[in-house]
Amino acid sequence: MNALRSAVALTVSALCCAGCGADVEPHITASNPVVGAVPGDSAAVYVELENSGGDDALIGATCDCDAEISLHVTEDLDGISIMTGADRLDVPTGSTLELDPGGSHLMVQDLQSPLTAGSTIDITLHFERSEDLSVTVPVVPLEDLAERIEN
């Protein structure tokens, strides 16, 4: 019986690993980064992370802008959107993690001066498995972020 069980387990794991991401190097690319020119000392960075390799997770980010960055998720609590911190955002194999207005994002906090439209900030994304990924994020007028929500 045990032999049968392990045979079944082997078959299942063999099937799984044909498509599963644990053994494959992750390969993550970033596209469409953007941050709004918020007049205060914090702003949300949005970006799409596409993973064409094995499973990975975004575990943090740093900025050249002399500010702290945390991972935020947005939760709906009785119709009110609330942002809460997250330790990690999974980017499973073959998926795209979309950090978009109304959803998960990178929260830049304690900015020394407000971001100005037309400038850029450089952020570095840290992953569980992948090498660090540098992303240049354009700062856009707030009204341009509305387009992002519609698209």
Ligand SMILES: [Cu+2]
């Ligand atoms: Cu936030």
